[in-house]
Amino acid sequence: MILHGIVQKGKQRGKALGFPTANIPLTQNIGDGIYMSLVMLDSKKYPSLTFIGIAETFDDTERSAEVYLLDFDKDIYGKRIEVELLKKLRENKKFESTSALVKQMKDDTMEAREYFKFDIRNKIKIQMTKK
Numbered sequence: 001m002i003l004h005g006i007v008q009k010g011k012q013r014g015k016a017l018g019f020p021t022a023n024i025p026l027t028q029n030i031g032d033g034i035y036m037s038l039v040m041l042d043s044k045k046y047p048s049l050t051f052i053g054i055a056e057t058f059d060d061t062e063r064s065a066e067v068y069l070l071d072f073d074k075d076i077y078g079k080r081i082e083v084e085l086l087k088k089l090r091e092n093k094k095f096e097s098t099s100a101l102v103k104q105m106k107d108d109t110m111e112a113r114e115y116f117k118f119d120i121r122n123k124i125k126i127q128m129t130k131k
Ligand SMILES: Cc1cc2nc3c(=O)[nH]c(=O)nc-3n(C[C@H](O)[C@H](O)[C@H](O)COP(=O)(O)O)c2cc1C
Pocket: 010, 011, 012, 013, 014, 015, 019, 020, 021, 023, 034, 049, 050, 051, 054, 055, 056, 057, 058, 066, 067, 068, 091, 092, 093, 094, 095, 101, 105, 108
């Protein structure tokens, strides 16, 4: 499944949480959840995690697609990206606190690193720094 769109400014909470996300309009019919994904930006591929759903932890009411790029700190607002969903990692969940969500996102990131290390061994050419 591939999503694409122009990166928009979200509610800017992600940055404060340490997980800035690129928000893109959700036009396709995709199941909620957190996915391992690859972002195609300016002809390069970047490992990422994509959240699809309603951020219920913050009592949001609208579904959104938010992409967190690993080891990436450039401003990409207004850029067109393609997001390929590779594998579902887990279901969307309402957490009791922001810190519980952040802890889960850190675990998600660790799982993604393992997953993409595996992909690198299989010679999928992606941009990733060593951590
Ligand atoms: C890897 C990842 C996992 C996420 N998991 C959840 C989740 O389980 N529950 C939830 O309410 N929000 C989840 N979110 C969404 C965050 O709540 C959201 O990115 C944050 O509130 C920032 O929103 P903003 O970009 O609109 O500022 C996740 C986001 C990412 C990047």
